[in-house]
Amino acid sequence: MSDVKVTDSVLYVGCDDLDIDLFESQYHVPNGVSYNSYVILDEKIAIMDTVDPRRTEEWLEKVEKALGGRLPDYLVVQHMEPDHAGSIQKICTKYPQMQIVSNAKVFGMMPQFFDFDLTGRTITVKEGDTLSLGSHTLTFFMAPMVHWPEVMVTYEASEKILFSADGFGKFGALSVEEDWTDEARRYFINIVGKYGAQVQNLLKKAATLDIAMICPLHGPVLKEDLGYYIGKYLTWSSYEPEEDGIVIACASIHGNTKRAMLKFVEILKEKGAENVKFFDLSRDDMAEAIAEAYQYSKLVVACPTYDGVLFPCMEDFLYHLKIKNFQNRKAAIVENGSWAPMSGKLMKAYLEGMKNITLVEPTVTIKSTMSEKNLEELNALADALLA
Numbered sequence: 018m019s020d021v022k023v024t025d026s027v028l029y030v031g032c033d034d035l036d037i038d039l040f041e042s043q044y045h046v047p048n049g050v051s052y053n054s055y056v057i058l059d060e061k062i063a064i065m066d067t068v069d070p071r072r073t074e075e076w077l078e079k080v081e082k083a084l085g086g087r088l089p090d091y092l093v094v095q096h097m098e099p100d101h102a103g104s105i106q107k108i109c110t111k112y113p114q115m116q117i118v119s120n121a122k123v124f125g126m127m128p129q130f131f132d133f134d135l136t137g138r139t140i141t142v143k144e145g146d147t148l149s150l151g152s153h154t155l156t157f158f159m160a161p162m163v164h165w166p167e168v169m170v171t172y173e174a175s176e177k178i179l180f181s182a183d184g185f186g187k188f189g190a191l192s193v194e195e196d197w198t199d200e201a202r203r204y205f206i207n208i209v210g211k212y213g214a215q216v217q218n219l220l221k222k223a224a225t226l227d228i229a230m231i232c233p234l235h236g237p238v239l240k241e242d243l244g245y246y247i248g249k250y251l252t253w254s255s256y257e258p259e260e261d262g263i264v265i266a267c268a269s270i271h272g273n274t275k276r277a278m279l280k281f282v283e284i285l286k287e288k289g290a291e292n293v294k295f296f297d298l299s300r301d302d303m304a305e306a307i308a309e310a311y312q313y314s315k316l317v318v319a320c321p322t323y324d325g326v327l328f329p330c331m332e333d334f335l336y337h338l339k340i341k342n343f344q345n346r347k348a349a350i351v352e353n354g355s356w357a358p359m360s361g362k363l364m365k366a367y368l369e370g371m372k373n374i375t376l377v378e379p380t381v382t383i384k385s386t387m388s389e390k391n392l393e394e395l396n397a398l399a400d401a402l403l404a
């Protein structure tokens with residue numbers, strides 16, 4: 018959207034993508050996604066990042082319009098992932114006098130993605146280096162593993178803008194109005210969630226800067242109440258729950274585990290639980306289930322045994338939690354099986370492999386359909402979870 022206003026001299030030239038089926042071939046984005054890019058106009062002109070190849074031509078037109086007949090001096094590359102770096106070769110070919118400004122890791126990766134001559138076109142920066150554009154001065158901070166190892170962010174001192182790369186990004190095209198928090202959480206936990214320590218390191222660097230505005234590579238430019246967004250990032254990256262509540266992640270083949278878990282939701286609510294979120298892992302959005310597991314303090318996993326192992330959607334859920342460093346939660350297990358229930362043991366092994374998970378025991382074992390005894394056990398489990 019070209020009408021996104023940053024400042025008089027920092028122009029938004031990013032592009033919405035409402036046609037994409039899955040972001041990173043995995044995440045549903047019902048409201049699309051934006052690939053953000055910015056042009057800083059001064060005595061020298063810098064372009065901040067490029068866009069996904071899906072939007073190269075639209076972006077090149079926007080950049081040309083923003084340049085107003087001038088030529089760009091610099092392309093700053095903060096991240097080599099194709100949704101941001103995918104148009105580098107095209108813009109470098111269009112503007113052969115333009116220099117590329119980035120760090121050594123980026124320049125190491127660039128020939129892996131592109132086939133054009135970088136000789137004489139690169140300016141390599143490292144932590145704390147500055148680049149003057151005139152009245153604007155860019156300072157570069159390395160942010161390794163705030164998604165990929167080559168990531169850096171850029172601070173512009175005169176207008177107090179942090180160009181935050183994937184940090185503070187969000188799913189959703191800018192032409193669609195929606196709440197920031199849920200889609201930013203779903204983006205952060207699923208995409209950057211593994212790298213909490215690295216995000217905390219970046220937040221420490223950011224705390225030394227006077228920031229009035231955050232310009233991320235996805236989602237809206239953040240101009241007000243920055244403490245709110247930074248607070249969310251501090252919580253998410255520390256793996257602490259945002260609020261007390263229970264997520265029930267349920268797999269079910271024929272519906273008996275699901276029926277038992279929906280009854281469990283009723284029981285919890287009758288006992289006064291306020292935040293109870295139910296996910297049918299076969300049908301509901303996996304990335305949302307994962308994000309909400311991070312949002313709340315307690316997790317219940319329920320799954321039938323399937324050929325001696327877990328029903329695949331539960332395996333997928335727990336695998337995602339594991340690789341995204343899920344930790345610091347209370348958890349409980351409900352298993353099901355008609356002849357030799359195994360799923361409880363397998364879910365327990367997953368949870369025991371995660372850091373600081375307090376298991377609320379015992380595991381409830383359903384044999385095919387929920388019995389009167391199971392009902393009592395679920396009541397007891399609800400009491401233990403809510404204690």
Ligand SMILES: Cc1cc2nc3c(=O)[nH]c(=O)nc-3n(C[C@H](O)[C@H](O)[C@H](O)COP(=O)(O)O)c2cc1C
Pocket residue numbers: 268269270271272273274275321322323324325326353354355356357358359384385386
């Ligand atoms: C393909 C398939 C494989 C199964 N494998 C096992 C198994 O290895 N051990 C077991 O005890 N039950 C097994 N079951 C039975 C289910 O775990 C059991 O019927 C359970 O109650 C299903 O719960 P649901 O109604 O929530 O799907 C299997 C069922 C299916 C359909």
